[in-house]
Amino acid sequence: MKKTVPLWVVLGVVVAAFLFTRLGGNRYIYFAGYFVLQYIVLATAWNVLGGYTGYVNFGTAAFFATGAYTALVLILAFKATLPVQIVAGALTAGLLGLGIGYLTLRLRGVFFSIATLALSVVLQTVVSNWEYVGGGKGLSIIRPKAPALFASHAEYLFVVMVLLAAASVALAWWVQNSRVGRGLAAIRDNEEAAECMGVPTLRLKLFATTLSGCLMGVAGTPFPYYVTLVEPGSVFSLDYAVNSLAMPMIGGTTTWVGPVIGAVLLGTAQQVATVTISSELNLLIVGIVLVAFVMLAPQGIVGLVQRLFHRRSR
């Protein structure tokens, strides 16, 4: 019975979000909400690999962009609908994760990290040279009419993102509590010992990289309709890499809740700060908070809370 609980939760959250959009209200809420939800997906995706196995991925932007550009190509070529784009984006980004993982995961974790960092730069080079998707200048697209039941595209994208976010969190929950999750945790704690105990480390790592890449790609697929101007500079922005890594780090990396807490806190703070202060300054704050957390509270907010409760109960 326990296994079906997340499914019902996901369904409930999506229905609630849909009913919320029927209330109307300020469009900006959906715009800002989308931003935060998108980071819930990215942070959760990053954590499946980074938090559970301890392999640091600096290339979030590359996977995100793979999703976004897959969607863009499908829009340009077939006028594909959003669900088709999401599935296609998930597949391509997952394949990318599998490929890069296969090439570098047999080596020390450091090389994987460096490879992912370089991957963003290279993909950006490729896309900037690809005239069909607008090259370096970018391309603006026109949103089709919003599907029935929705007042506008903003509400539609918001509900889609709620679904994606809830589904990725449920997936992360499932991975964490399954055999796979225990194998991944074993890799994080001591890879050699895990290997000796018969844990299929390479296969598990490849699974985590693929799933992680897949979810990052999914987060990127609604992006073309969200911004309507797709250009390499914004799709490959370093903000994605920093945020998707800072959020789990700040929230706590060992459980599925950590990235969600981190994404909601940092995401909301950034939305507020972008409106009230400048966007560069708030990025600087993210960087400083990240460094402070890695140094002073390595277990993140979840770890801090746990420590607090332990002290109380004693």
Next chain:
Amino acid sequence: MFSLDLLLNAIVAGILIGGFYAAVSLGISVSFGLLDIVNIAHPAFVILGSYTAYAMNRFFGFDPLLTGLLFTPVFYALGVVVYRLYYLGFERKGEESLRGLVFFFGVLFIVEVALLLAYGVDYRMIEARYVGQSFHIGVVGIAFRLLLPCLVGLMVTVALHLFLSKTFYGRAIKAVSQDSQALRLMGVDPVKIKRIAFALSIATASLAGALLILIGPVEPSIGREYIGRVFAIVVLGGMGSISGTLAASVILGVVESLTATFSGPSWAPAVSFGILLVVLAVRPAGLFGR
């Protein structure tokens, strides 16, 4: 399209650029190759060096190379501070791998955004008498703005090589990479040696930054392009080998230059990643590694 002149010019330019790449990569060769500290923020320090050179040139009319040299002690001090933080936060607790990486990524980001706030996204360049000049040997043109960085890069390489192989501290740095416990038994503090080595690696970024802004205009996020490049060089050269780093720099410089000449400059950044992936997949020890 294809011509011998073009090919020769591309190769010469590539070799010159390679000398400069060596200057940028040496710091990582020391920190990553010898000390096992994955300082992905190194390129950010190089850009910081470029902006220092820019500011000194702009406001006091200093020569960029002079600034690069004068500021090495400042960068050395900066390196001491960064290593201290790294040591206290991670190395002492034995959790350097994952969180150390994130730490340096945060540093990279902070330096980049701080420069962005201070100078904006515009490209900055430097005025010096010799920047625009060049001379010809046969059909091959040699620009001063490439020749000078190459020569300085070679000088730094030779100096670092001599330091590592001839002096007490240099040998101690090599020793700490092999067996820090044995070094401790000899009565040398490994942490002190690592601090010196790391600070030295950051100090080279001051000079490398000055060279970078001589070669072309600089903007805050340009450092990211160099991350793939320098790590490709260090891995290809066989971690921590100074002569290997120089050889790998020249190889990468030539390949990039040929790519830029024959398929367009916008493709050049992809080359280093391709090389990095191939090396990692085929021979992770690098060309000159043991």
